[in-house]
Structure formats: C-alpha cells, structure tokens
Amino acid sequence: MCGIGGVWGRGPIDGPARVAALFGDALAHRGPDGEGFLAIPRDLALTPCVCGREATTTLPPLRGLLIHRRLSIIDLTTGDQPMGLPTGDVWVAYNGEIYNFKELRKELLALEEAEFRTTSDTEVILRVYRRWGTAGFSRLNGIFAFAIYDARRQQLILARDPVGVKPLYWAADAEGMAFASEVRPLDAAGYVPREVAPERLAQFLFYRFVPAPGTLWLRVCKVTPGHALTFDATGAVVADCDFASPPLPPQALGRSAVGRLLGDRLAEAVQRQLIADVPVGAFLSGGMDSTLVVAAARAHATPQTFAIGFPSTASEPSELEAATQASLALGTAHAHLEISPDDYFRRFPEAVLQVEEPLAEAGMLLLSDLAGLAARHVKTVLTGQGADELLGGYRRHHAIRLSLLLPDLGGAALVRRLGERHELLGRFAQLLGAPRGAPLAAAAFGITTPADVGRAVRGCGADVGQQVIVDGVRAWWAKGDGLDDMGRILYVDVRTSLAEDLLLMGDKTAMAHGLEARVPYLDLEYLRLAESLPGTQRLSLWRRRKWIQHLLARRFLPPRLARRLAGGVFGPLTPKRGFEVPMDRWLRSGFGSGLLEVLTGGQSCLPAYVDQGFLRRVTERYLENRRGHYRTVLALYVLEIWLRARIAGVPVARLPTFHPRRA
Secondary structure (H helix, E strand, O other), rough: EEEEEEEEEOOOOOHHHHHHHHHHHHHHHHOOEEEEEEEEEOOOOOOEEEEHHHHHHHHOOOOEEEEEEOOOOOOOOOOOOOEOOOOOOOEEEEEEEEEHHHHHHHHHHHHOOOOOOOOHHHHHHHHHHHHHHHHHHHHHOEEEEEEEEEOOOEEEEEEOOOOOOOOOEEEEEEEEEEEEOOOOOHHHOOOOOEEEEEHHHHHHHHHHOOOOOOOOOOOEEEOOOOOOEEEOOOEEEEEEOOOOOOOOOOOOHHHHHHHHHHHHHHHHHHHOOOOOOOOOOEOOOOOHHHHHHHHHHHHOOOOEEEEEEOOOOOOOOOOHHHHHHHHHHOOEEEEEEEHHHHHHHHHHHHHHHOOOOEEEEEEEHHHHHHHHHHHHOEEEOOOOOOHHHHHHOOOHHHHHHHHHHHHOOOOOOHHHHHHHOOHHHHHHHHHOOOOHHHHHHOEEEEEEEOHHHHHHHHHHHHHHHHHHHHHHHHHHHHHOEEEEEHHHHHHHHHHHHHHHHHHHHHHHHHHHOOOOOEEEHHHHHHHHHHHHHHHHHHHOOOOOOOOOHHHHHHOOOOHHHHHHHOOOOOOOOOOOOOOHHHHHHHHHHHHHHHHHHHHHHOOOOHHOOOOHHHHHHHHHHHHHOOOOHHHHHHHHHHHHHHHHHHOOOOHHHHOOOOOOOOO
C-alpha cells in the first residue's frame, strides 16, 4: 500500500526537482518507508531511469515523471518502485495489493521463459500487462491503483480496481496531465483550480458524494472503478478500457447452500488477505460484519483488534463494550480508544480536510483516530466494509425492496409529507415516484428529487440536475443488465456509494496514518458469488435484515457470541451499529441557531453556490425536529467546511466548529 503520482504530457516538465519534491512530500504519509522516481526523458533515444529525489536536479529534459512513496507490506527487500521489466520498455508505479499474485505468477511462468526477478506482486502486474494488455487487469484480484508507462507506444495508463477501493485522481491542462492517489499533490503542483463544477455540486447534494469520474473540483477527475485510461504522448485520453468482469447471471440457491458457499468464499478471501510480510490486525466494532472477519481470520492467525467509541451516557450506551465482549470471545489482543464529543466536534474539520472530497459521513474523524490507534501496532488491518451494500443490510435497502413490490403511486404525496419528518419515508416516497431503470437506481440514494436539487444549485438548473444526477449511475445500471431490479440497485450501490463514499473515507483516513485497510467482503471471488444471488433473495422482506450474515455467524462464531449478535441489538428494526457517531442527536441538542448562522450567515460560502431559500428551508425544518433532513444538513455542514478551506483558503484553525450544550 503506497502513494503514487506523476506528470506526463506534451511539453518538457518545468522544474522536475520541484515537482518531485511537491509530489513526494504531499504523499509521504501514504508511504513512509521509502520513495522512488522514474524519469522519462523527452528524447526517445534515452532510457528511462529510476532515481532518488536529489538526482532530479541533473536530469535531461523530461516528458514524464512517476513518483512512488512506499509502505512496505509484501516483499520488503526487492519490491521497491517504480519497477520496470528487464527490457526497460514497461514500468509501473503501484498502490495496493494483488491477493492472487502467486497464482498468476505460476501461470505466467508456465507461459514465459524469463524468471521473475522479485517475489512482489508489482512485477506480476507488469507481466500481466505485457502478456494480455489492459484487458488482462481483469485477472487481478485485489485492491489497486497504478500507472504504467509503455515506452514502446509512448503511452501512460492509469487503472483502478473493479470496486474502487483505491482512489486515483487526474487533471489535465494544455501542457499535459498529472495524476496522484490524492488531490494534495495535484493542488500543490497547480493543477487544481479553486472552482466548483455546478453539475457535480448537484450530484453531491443529491448523493452526498460525487460519483466517478467526477469530483467537486472543476477539471479534476477520478478513474472509474474497473477502468484503465490510456493517455497518448500529449496527455490526451485515447482509450478507456472497462476491464471489470460483468456480473454473473443470477441463480437462486437454497438456504443451506448460501451459507456453505458464501462461508467458503469468505474463509478463502480472509486467508488471501492475510498475506503480508508484516503483522496484520483488524478493526472490531463488535458488530456482525467485522466480528465475522476476525473469526474467519482465526483459522490462520489471531489478529490484534482495535475499536473506538464514545463515553457511555444514559441515552447512548458505548459500543466499546460490544467490541470488548467480541474480543474476549474470539481470544484477540484488543486495544480501544475513547473520544469525547467535545473533542470530536473541535477536530471534525480536520477530518473533512484529511478525506479531501466532501462526504456526508459523521464517522470520518472516528475512523481516522481508529487508524491512528492501529498504526501504532500494525501496518495493515482487515475491515468489515462492504458487507451491507453487497447483501442489502441497510434499512434503506428494505425501503427499495418494498417499493419494487408496489405500483407507481405518482409520487406518493402522503408518504412524501410524512417523509419530511422521517428520512426512511422520504426515501420511500422518492422511490415510489421514480420510473424504472437508471432513474430508480438514482432515487435509491436521494431524499429529494434530482430536479429540486438542480434547481437549488446556482448555475445548474432543474433539467441539468435531472440529467447529471441520473448519469451518475447510468453506466453501472447498464452494466448490471441481466440482474433483477433489486440486484441491479445493489450492484450500483457497491460501485458508487460504497466506492466513492465509505471506501474513499476508509482509504484516506487509514493512509493518513500509513495504515493499509483491507476489505475481505469485496474480494472478487466472494463478490462474484454474492452478486450471482438474486437481489430478491439477498434482501427478503420475509426474512430478518442481514439474514445471510446470520447464517455465516453460525459457522464462524462461538455459539454464545452468535446468539448475542442475533438478539435485540441486531434485530431487524434496530439501526446498524459499528463505529457509529450520534451526530444527529448532537446536532439537535447542541447546535441550535448556530447551525443556521454557519450555513447561511455572513461568513458562509454556501449561499454563493446554493440557493439561500433552499438552505434556510432545509435547516429550519431539521431544527424543527423533522428527521428527514439530517443527512442533507450534514452534507451542507461538511460542504461549508470544504468550501471555506479548499476554495476560499480559510486556515483550519478558523473553520466552523461547535460544542454541545451542557445539561
């Protein structure tokens, strides 16, 4: 797990030593164990060379520069990057892990005479590309983002794993393009204008994240999950290869077969993701998903586990006790951290900037502090991310499932009015009024209409808002052709909401502390099997929520622990728990009129981008205790922090923070 970056394009690089320093320093937290640079001469007669930072001051004019910061997990002695083939015509800078690299290595050795020079997964990527081209990336089972320089074709290729676990950004101007694992080096090098794209702002207000390939910054893009972009010698995109395999045709299985086959795949996924030349830990919230991962890992090693939470109150018991009890039952060495609400509010803007893209996620700082705790003990952890999006574990998924059984009610006016006071009913109302197809998949995420959001964003408009919001999921909906509607919505969910929200947050908060976070539930073999189950089977209205996870619990967990997780705390009417932040309750009890002032007052940036009437209406209804607007208000608060810091340049010490009122 590392940080990568680089510049490539038409003209010679202006000040390569400065560029190397800017990118290397901005990515240092992702790779504290070392750095390397690939200098690509503008003169094609000269050979690319790997060098240190100091050598960039004496190089001939360069067409390209690839930067790598290393976090050493596998092949600690021969895995340095950038890495090239012995022929010197193909090079890679790579971030991630390929879990099936040993199997691929055997396959390639059977096809080629040349022996591998290293034991790293990095060399496997190079050999896969040379043998099968960009289409061969479909063979890689792992989490990755990488840049390949093909000297024969004078092309640069950027690729991102099929689920989007690892982010990869790029930006272009008249002279060429630049890319990086994070936006920071692009900003430092002058590739990020302090401008917001109105249509992407509409997407953010609707989804509360921006679907790839967009970002909120004008001219900054993300590589779409499962895609490889090819740039020619001028820095222009000349090919976009969708290498991710399409979903398998759905096939219903009996209850026992579901538990047995998915259990086998989960066990195999966890075993694959334990591969490392350093100790592997695990996040353990005490919830079902992370507990299953830790239990499956115990067949091979007992990872040290880590948890975080808030002090117990009469109205909000701490979840740290659940993590402790799970740890005791599984026999892990366990460490936890408690954080106060006051400290959380004070430092929340720091987490918003750490994640870089605005996300309506209250748990950003919690995950960051948890990663900081784990990084003091291990370099990599297993996590429980991805299980709910894949298997329909959230309450909103049940609203989707129910809406698919009902006829079109023309917008369901009564449900819509009730939805002003309850978010789940608000989502249900949008679903009832949405036409089938991509608009239905979009409606699964929103609590208002795309047209209303477009109308609220200055410079966008209702028609454009409707178009760009549905476009955010349209390609994924099309790729899920052959699945039932529920299965297609879950397919879209994994590759949009999960990829560009929770996984993005997980990557940025972990890598801020030099920690690799792995996601066994998104292992491609487990994913393929789970997505081959009909969506209507994964999420049945007649079975309890997370029923498949409960089947797996019977196999992996001690009986007493399995029974406890199947009890009231995890019953079908109880919200999902696990590293949760009671932000909704805090906002209502502690912010009061101060929230409205932050979002609409004299110091606010939001009114320049969003209609002030919309801001006031949403915020005032929320403060009147109408639950339907919590996530929108949280998105607006995060967006205000982001606009002040990233666009207006306000220092972090002057960003808006709050303190809950004392009783």
